[in-house]
Amino acid sequence: MAEIQMVRIDSRLIHGQVITKWIRQTSANRIVIIDDALSADEFMTGIYTMAAPSDIEVNIYSVDEAAEYWKKEEMGAGKLFILTKNVETIYQTIKKGIPIDEIQIGGLGGGPGRISVFGPISLDEEDAAMLKELEQENCHVYLHQVPEESKMEFKKALERYNSLKNKNK
């Protein structure tokens, strides 16, 4: 059974903050990216595989593949650093049976309908609803870009989201 060491939502997936900081904070030896589009894209798969340190294995699965792999073999062996680009993917992953009890939101860039709640990390209505539901199901959610800087609990981020939303009305 593989051991899940960290689950991070980061629209940039494997990048500077992840390879220089978070991977070393954990003792993960496998990065598992869960992303439907990416799992079917051989070229981008190659790029993200290259992006990781050479001693870290990189696997990229669709949500269904990941759920199936967990059901059958609990993702094999090793210490996992799970990455998804967005909230919806991790929500689906959890709903399909992968036991995740803590989520770090590291990077969610801006866009139409999105409100920045903590530095460059933004949420929209759907994100907020899904994360709220996960928290009610006892999954701890927090926002944290880099280890040296402060983090924010999701509850606080949600309050900020709601107050900013009302202000913009």
Added chain:
Amino acid sequence: MVERPKTYEILLLTHGGWGMTLKEKLTMIIGKIHGVSEVALEPSDTTETFLQKVKEKVTKMPADSLILTDIAGGTTSNIALTFSKDYQINILSGLNSMMLMEAIMRQNQPFTTESVAQIREAALLSCQHLQLPDLKN
């Protein structure tokens, strides 16, 4: 007026845009610099917005140009690599002052696998643990 010899483009991709500062300060050592530009990866960028910005630049760069990125495995490098499929460009990661100077010195020739290897070599050689020699007595 003396015509400037043809220069091949050098594009810097750095976190926050520190490459431009490096370029500006290097003029102190090597004088005026041409054909070096930068696309900064800002904290607010997503992979997609950064990709668009780099694309605008890369499509205007002549073949055999050079991209220098700051962190191997970082977004700057990941995005640069995505263009290597459709464009004839060379990419080198680990930007430092010697790397940029060496690249600028070779800018009058198209960048090739060989010249990129030499630029890399120069960059690596500039990284040394400087210690005084052991003095006997």
